[in-house]
Amino acid sequence: MAGVHVKIGLDTCPSRSMMKKTQYTHSPLGQEVRSISGQYVIDAEQRLPFNGREVLVALGYMSIDSSCCGTGGCGFALVAGYILQWQVASNEKGEPVSEIELIQDEQDKAMLRAMILEANPVQQVNFW
Secondary structure (H helix, E strand, O other): OOOOOOOOEEOOOHHHOOOEEEEEEOOOOOOEEEOOOEEEEEEEEEEEEEOOEEEEEEEEEEEEEEEOOEEEEEEEEEEEEEEEEEEEEEOOOOOEEEEEEOOOOHHHHHHHHHHHHHHOOOOEEEEO
16 A cells, blocks of 8 residues: 555564564555555544554555456554554655554454454455
């Protein structure tokens, strides 16, 4: 997705030696991003409390309206991960960048997916 920058590395803290960190670039809300077959829009971000931490969730919708094989669309949630530092920097376009930890535990993903689907009008929940 445009506006999303991924940089993955391992944390050096011994207690979290397998923690995967990345940077999330916050896309301007409501901005349409077009592709050859359609478009998507991020229209909201949530800081979702979960297990004593906060999870960054981007909510949006996509539509396929110029594909050779048909049309369609859906609402989606993109779960970036646990927020480590909120909007700690900016990219070259001036867009805010947050540092996050990727969610790797499958049980946590299942619980978050259920929470997000119950609370939001989305059909897909995807994790980085």
